[in-house]
Structures are given as structure tokens and as C-alpha cells.
Amino acid sequence: MIPMHEVPGNALPGPAAIETTGLTKRYGKVTALSGCTVSVPEGRICALIGPNGAGKTTLLRLLAGLSRPTAGQVTVNGTTPRQDPAFLADIGFLAQEIPLYRRLSAEDHIRVGAHLNPRWDAESVRERLTGLKIPLDRAVGKLSGGQRAQVALALILAKQPRLLLLDEPVAALDPLARRNFLGLLADAVAADGLTVVLSSHLVADLERVCDHLIMLASSRVQLCGDLEELLAEHRILIGPRKDTTAIERSHRVVQINRTPRQTTLLVRLNGPVADPAFEASDVSLEELVLGYMGQDAPSEPAQLTTVGEEQ
Amino acid sequence: MTWLVWRQHRIQFLVGAALLAAFAVLIVITGVQVANQYHAAQMACAASHACRNQGGLFLGSHAVGFLIISTLGAPALVGLFVGAPMVAAEAEAGTTQFAWMQSVTRKRWLTVKIGWMLLAAAIWGGAISALVTWWEGPNNALQLDAFDPGRFDIMGVVPVAYSLFAVALGIAAGALLRRVLPAIAVTLAGFIAVRALIILLLRPHYMNAVTVFYKVTSGFTPPGSYWSLASGVVGPNGQQLAQPNNINYIDGVPASYLPAACTQVSRGAFTPPPSCTQALSHFRAFLTYQPADRYWTFQGIETGIFLALAAILIAVTAVALLRRDA
Numbered sequence: 105m106i107p108m109h110e111v112p113g114n115a116l117p118g119p120a121a122i123e124t125t126g127l128t129k130r131y132g133k134v135t136a137l138s139g140c141t142v143s144v145p146e147g148r149i150c151a152l153i154g155p156n157g158a159g160k161t162t163l164l165r166l167l168a169g170l171s172r173p174t175a176g177q178v179t180v181n182g183t184t185p186r187q188d189p190a191f192l193a194d195i196g197f198l199a200q201e202i203p204l205y206r207r208l209s210a211e212d213h214i215r216v217g218a219h220l221n222p223r224w225d226a227e228s229v230r231e232r233l234t235g236l237k238i239p240l241d242r243a244v245g246k247l248s249g250g251q252r253a254q255v256a257l258a259l260i261l262a263k264q265p266r267l268l269l270l271d272e273p274v275a276a277l278d279p280l281a282r283r284n285f286l287g288l289l290a291d292a293v294a295a296d297g298l299t300v301v302l303s304s305h306l307v308a309d310l311e312r313v314c315d316h317l318i319m320l321a322s323s324r325v326q327l328c329g330d331l332e333e334l335l336a337e338h339r340i341l342i343g344p345r346k347d348t349t350a351i352e353r354s355h356r357v358v359q360i361n362r363t364p365r366q367t368t369l370l371v372r373l374n375g376p377v378a379d380p381a382f383e384a385s386d387v388s389l390e391e392l393v394l395g396y397m398g399q400d401a402p403s404e405p406a407q408l409t410t411v412g413e414e415q
Numbered sequence: 416m417t418w419l420v421w422r423q424h425r426i427q428f429l430v431g432a433a434l435l436a437a438f439a440v441l442i443v444i445t446g447v448q449v450a451n452q453y454h455a456a457q458m459a460c461a462a463s464h465a466c467r468n469q470g471g472l473f474l475g476s477h478a479v480g481f482l483i484i485s486t487l488g489a490p491a492l493v494g495l496f497v498g499a500p501m502v503a504a505e506a507e508a509g510t511t512q513f514a515w516m517q518s519v520t521r522k523r524w525l526t527v528k529i530g531w532m533l534l535a536a537a538i539w540g541g542a543i544s545a546l547v548t549w550w551e552g553p554n555n556a557l558q559l560d561a562f563d564p565g566r567f568d569i570m571g572v573v574p575v576a577y578s579l580f581a582v583a584l585g586i587a588a589g590a591l592l593r594r595v596l597p598a599i600a601v602t603l604a605g606f607i608a609v610r611a612l613i614i615l616l617l618r619p620h621y622m623n624a625v626t627v628f629y630k631v632t633s634g635f636t637p638p639g640s641y642w643s644l645a646s647g648v649v650g651p652n653g654q655q656l657a658q659p660n661n662i663n664y665i666d667g668v669p670a671s672y673l674p675a676a677c678t679q680v681s682r683g684a685f686t687p688p689p690s691c692t693q694a695l696s697h698f699r700a701f702l703t704y705q706p707a708d709r710y711w712t713f714q715g716i717e718t719g720i721f722l723a724l725a726a727i728l729i730a731v732t733a734v735a736l737l738r739r740d741a
Contacts (some may be wrong), residue, residue: 168516171740187737193518203509208422216419220517263517 119182121146121267121299122167126176129162135323136162140176142318142328144301146266149293151310151331151389152303154320155397160303161200163320164269167301168197181266193222196265200272202256206245210238210255214262221263229258236281249276257285261292268292268300274309282306286313311389319396326396331389338392341369343382351379359395370395416519416527427497428535435542438482445479446550453553475554483550486569489543490577491606493536498585499598501532502736506593521737529729532582540578544570555640561710562642564614571714576721581606583725583732590735613720619644619705621716626703631666631695639707651697665691668698 120143127140137159144150152160165171166178169185169192178185181194204213210233218224233240238251247255253276260268268289274282290313292298301318304310317334319327327334338358341351345367351357355371362368370387371377377384387395421428452475460466475483505511515521548570555561555570567573584605589598624644629635631648648656648667656669663670665677677691705713 165740170512170515187520187522189518189520192516192520195516197512197516199509199512201509201512203511203513205423205510205513206508212422216422217517219418220416220514220519222518 119146120144120179121148121181122150122301123179124163124166124176125178127163127166127173127178128175129159129166129171130174137166137320138323140320140325142325144299144316144318146299147293147297148316149289149300149302149314150316150318151314152301152318152320153305153307153310153393154303154326158320159323160320161271163318164197164271164301164303167267168195168269170197189222193263194266196260196263196268198256198260198268198270198273200275202249202253202276204244204252204256204259207243209241209243211240213244213255213259214240217259217262223264225262225264229255229262232258232261250278250281253277254281254285261288264296266298268298270300270302272303272305274304274306282309289313307390307393317389319393321397327392335387335389335392337373338387338395339371339373339377339384340387340391341367341371341377341382341384343367343369343379346381351377351382354378359398416523417531419514420528420531424497424531431493431497431535431539435539438543439546441479441482442546442550445475446546449475449550449553453556475550479550483547483569484565486543486547486574487565490536490540490574490581491603492581493539493578494581494585494602494606495599497532497535498582499589499602500595501528501586501589502732503589503593503595503598506589507595522733525733525736529586529732532586533579533725536578536582537575540575544572544574547574559640559707561640561707562705562713567713568610568614571711573714573717573721576718576725577610580609580721580725580728583728584609587728587732587735590732609724613717617720618713618717621713622705622709624703624705626701628699628701631668631698631700632692635700635702637702637704637706640710641707642705643702644705645701645703647701649699649701656698666695666698667700668695672698 122142122144124143125141127137128135129137140159140163152163154160162171166173167180167185169180169187181191183191185191185195205216208216210229214226214229217229218226230240233255236251236254238247238254244252244255253273257270257273260270274285277285286309289300289302293300302310302314315331317327317329317331318325343366345362345365348357348360348367348369351369351371355374355377357369357371359370360367369382370391457466502511505514514524551566551570555566560566561570568577581602585598585602588601588605589595592598592601619642625637627635627637628649647658650656650672656672658664658667658669663678665673670678673694674690676688677694
């Protein structure tokens with residue numbers, strides 16, 4: 105299932121850090137995630153994008169083993185998520201709510217982590233928080249939201265996981281702190297072969313550091329694959345207002361926008377664009393994301409599972 | 416894990432230890448006074464050969480007596496303030512998601528936490544009970560009411576079992592409801608309900624009660640601190656007689672059942688006429704009771720019941736936390 109050609113910007117992708125097949129989670133009658141089939145190779149920074157309620161948190165919690173799938177398979181670091189110290193040691197999950205013991209200080213949390221984890225880089229946390237001028241001895245409940253997020257992020261890195269799952273970790277950070285943190289993540293990935301899945305609404309941030317994309321909408325996977333390849337496979341076509349059935353026949357149209365004067369299409373290419381009346385231009389991540397968020401068509405998992413094979 | 420439990424709950428533990436220490440100081444000081452009072456009373460009555468009638472002697476003070484009886488509620492406190500928040504407070508604050516993403520399984524997290532909470536509850540219940548049992552020693556010897564719920568339930572081993580049950584109930588309620596206040600409310604209501612139901616419905620029947628029939632003209636008192644469950648008078652046909660308040664009795668038998676001659680006996684010091692003695696001999700008094708020597712058996716059975724309930728609640732907690740989604 106691994107594409108054998110060169111992926112731009114990467115050497116050969118390694119084995120998958122995450123592999124899911126038909127992953128489904130229902131809470132009573134509500135389907136939070138449906139038929140999710142994705143794959144993330146090791147060493148990637150994967151953006152997890154989707155509108156609110158698309159199932160991002162559900163997917164991350166399933167990967168972390170905090171909840172169990174209703175149907176389907178999930179494989180993380182080569183095994184099914186389970187209650188086992190060795191599995192847990194390799195996973196870092198930071199929930200959106202930034203769970204920390206409010207009455208305990210950062211230093212207390214460092215000691216807790218040291219007691220509960222086989223690998224623990226306490227010095228890195230102290231160094232990092234001191235550098236950010238965050239007091240180590242103050243109860244974290246008394247820190248600002250951004251400082252708390254920094255403490256939680258430093259702690260999760262100290263655990264030295266192989267897979268890091270971050271649910272909107274940068275939402276509480278100011279732009280500079282955000283940039284610094286994402287830089288830190290990129291360094292950790294380059295140095296330790298860490299894999300990261302990062303959910304966020306801040307597409308510009310994600311575009312800067314991510315090289316992989318999972319896009320969810322309406323509890324389904326819309327896109328999954330290497331970010332550059334996905335961008336390369338999509339075009340925005342702008343042309344006169346006329347019949348587009350020819351284009352729809354040969355390419356997959358993600359979104360159509362018709363104004364009285366012109367038609368704008370976001371298409372997933374299936375070969376070159378033949379119609380000279382349409383001008384093709386490259387897409388940005390933001391345009392891609394907005395295009396897929398706008399459409400509510402069911403996904404085609406078979407096509408989307410592995411990028412590259414279909415070319 | 417243990418360090419985390421200590422760091423998270425040290426305020427609760429320290430407050431509990433401080434309360435225990437204050438209670439112990441008070442009980443030891445007043446307990447010595449009670450013991451001295453008792454010895455003085457024993458010496459005095461021995462001199463006048465009147466030691467049988469010491470039942471009315473009151474030892475201690477009303478304030479301490481009130482504190483002693485209020486230890487009935489002590490087991491509930493651990494349930495409300497230690498048990499109920501254990502899981503619920505973490506679920507509310509989301510910190511379970513911190514703890515469960517360290518390299519520690521949920522099972523180990525739960526085992527260690529529950530273990531320390533149960534140990535704390537046992538120490539709490541045991542220490543209070545030991546102090547109360549010691550303080551009440553002289554009174555137990557005098558009053559002979561060891562089976563009274565106000566005394567049986569605060570002495571011996573049962574307070575330990577109540578404390579373990581209360582903390583387990585709190586933990587289970589917190590694990591199921593995942594909110595602190597509802598968990599506290601359910602713990603309080605559940606604890607009172609279970610305790611009351613067992614006192615009223617189960618405890619009298621732990622062992623088959625003994626019923627003794629005796630002549631109404633003679634008396635019968637079982638030895639020691641027995642537990643009287645029922646008493647009354649049975650008529651010639653074997654039916655139990657109603658005993659309303661507003662009529663005259665002769666030896667426990669309503670006067671209306673007896674010849675008129677008997678009424679005079681009750682008023683004067685005359686030897687009862689043979690017709691009256693004859694009539695009374697058809698009646699039997701009875702006493703249904705649990706003998707005094709069953710005290711520790713009853714304590715043991717009650718302890719067993721509450722330990723079993725605690726075990727069931729711990730199992731419910733484990734299922735709620737380990738089987739369900741986090």
C-alpha cells in the first residue's frame with residue numbers, strides 16, 4: 105500500500121504510523137466518525153482539518169485508545185491501541201481542554217510524569233518553560249491559558265512519544281508562540297523521526313509545517329494523503345459560463361461556483377485539462393480545504409486511501 | 416502512581432488526620448475521666464453492696480456524649496469528601512485525560528487510587544471506632560444496651576466496614592455520574608438508605624432469635640447485654656394479648672381477663688386469692704431476643720455484608736471505567 109515512487113520533499117515514506125480501515129464510531133444514534141480509512145507514514149506532520157463536529161477529536165481519541173471503535177480497524181505504531189504501558193509510552197495525546205491538575209505546579213507535573221513514564225526528559229521541560237518565563241512553582245490553574253498550553257505541550261514532548269496527537273494545541277497561543285511551537289515540532293520530527301497529527305483551524309500555520317493531510321467533513325474522510333501531491337492533483341479552473349459536463353466527465357469536480365459571467369471549478373485532475381476555454385491555476389491549502397468543506401458529497405475511500413496509486 | 420495520589424489528595428488526607436488527632440485528644444482526656452468516675456462508683460457501690468443498680472449512673476458529659484453519637488455519621492464523611500470526588504472531580508476537570516495518557520494503564524491507575532482510598536477509609540473508621548469503643552467501655556458495662564443501633568453501629572468492627580462501603584459507594588457514584596455534586600448527593604442518600612434498610616429489615620434476623628416463655632408471676636431477664644426484639648403475654652388459647660396503654664394490668668395481663676379478686680391484689684399487699692393465682696397461671700409471658708453472646712457474631716455478619724457491598728461497588732467502578740470509553 106506504500107507508494108513506490110519518490111514523494112516530493114521526502115525520501116521513501118517509511119512504514120505507517122497510523123493505519124485505519126473503515127473506522128466507525130457511534131455514540132448512541134449519533135455517528136461521530138464513519139468508514140474512516142486513512143494512513144499516515146512515520147515521520148510525517150499530518151494536518152487534521154475539518155469543520156466543527158466533523159469527527160476530528162473522535163478520530164484522535166480512537167487513535168490514542170481513549171475510546172473504542174464501533175466498527176473498523178485501527179493500527180497505531182503497528183498495534184491496536186490498548187491498555188498497555190508500552191503502547192501508552194509511545195503515544196502522546198493532548199486534548200483540546202488542555203487537561204492539567206489545576207492545583208499542581210508545572211514542577212509537580214514534571215515529577216508526576218517522571219513517576220509514570222519509562223522515558224522522561226524532565227530537563228527539557230524546565231529549560232523550555234524557563235525560557236518562556238513560565239514559573240515552574242506556581243499552580244497551573246493560576247497561569248494564563250497560553251502558558252498552560254505551553255506547559256502541557258512541553259510535558260507531552262518530555263514523554264518522547266513516537267506518535268504525537270494534538271487536538272487544537274495552538275488555539276490558545278499567540279502568533280509568535282504558535283510559530284515557535286510549530287518550529288519545535290518540526291525540529292522534533294526531523295531529529296527523532298516522530299510522527300505528529302495536528303488538528304487546527306489555522307490553515308496558514310498548518311501549511312507551513314505539515315506534509316500530510318487528513319480532511320474530514322460530515323464524519324467522513326474527504327481527503328487523505330501527501331500534502332504536496334494532493335495540492336498537485338487539484339486545480340482551480342476558471343472559464344466562461346457554459347456547459348461543464350465535459351470537464352465533469354473526465355475529472356472529479358469538487359466544487360462549482362457559477363456567476364453570471366464565469367464559472368469557477370475546483371477539480372481533482374484525472375489527466376490534463378483539455379478544454380482551452382478554462383484557465384487552470386494551482387490551489388492553496390486554504391482553497392482546497394474550503395472547497396472540500398463546501399461540498400457534502402460522500403467520499404470515495406477507495407480512491408482516497410493511498411495517494412499515488414491512482415496516477 | 417502513589418506519589419500522584421499523595422500529591423493530589425494530600426489536603427484531604429491531612430484534614431482527615433487533623434480531625435482524627437483532635438478527636439483522639441478529646442476522647443483520651445475525657446475517657447480517662449470517665450474511667451475514673453466508673454472506678455469511684457464501683458468502689459462506692461461495692462462498699463454498700465449495691466452494684467446491681469448502677470444502670471442509672473451517667474458517665475461523661477452531654478457534649479462528649481453528643482460527639483460520640485455523632486460518629487454515626489463519620490463513615491459517610493469519607494464517602495462524600497474522599498470517595499465521591501475521586502473519579503468525578505477528575506472527570507469534571509478532564510484530568511483523567513492527563514493521567515490516562517501517561518504510560519500507566521487505567522487499571523493500574525484505578526487500582527492504586529482505590530487501594531489508597533480504601534486504606535484511608537479503613538484507618539478513619541477503625542481509629543474512630545477504637546476510640547469510641549474504649550471511651551464507652553464503662554458505659555457498656557453499666558447500661559447493657561450494646562445492641563442499640565446508637566451503640567452497636569459506632570463500636571467494634573462495623574464502623575470500618577461502613578467506612579469502606581461509603582468510600583466505595585462514593586467512588587462508584589462518581590465513576591458512573593462523572594460529576595461531583597450529583598455523586599455526593601447519591602452517596603449521601605445511598606449510604607443512609609442502605610444503612611437504614613439493613614438496620615430495620617436484616618439485622619434482627621442475622622440469627623434465629625431465641626423466644627423464652629415464662630410464668631407471668633415470675634420474671635425473666637437474659638444474662639448480659641441482650642437484644643430484646645419482642646415481648647408480651649400469651650393467653651390460655653395461645654393467642655398474644657393486645658396491650659393498650661389505657662387499661663390496668665396485673666403481672667402484665669390486662670385486668671379484664673382476670674377475676675375481680677385480682678384487682679385488689681394489685682392495690683394492696685395481700686396474698687393473692689387462689690382464684691387469681693389460678694387465673695394467672697393460664698397466661699405465659701414471652702421474650703424474643705438475641706442473646707448477649709451473639710454480639711461479635713452480629714458484628715461479624717454486619718461487617719461481612721458491608722464489605723460485600725463495597726466489593727460489588729468497586730467492581731461496578733472497574734466496569735464503568737475500564738470497559739466504557741474514557
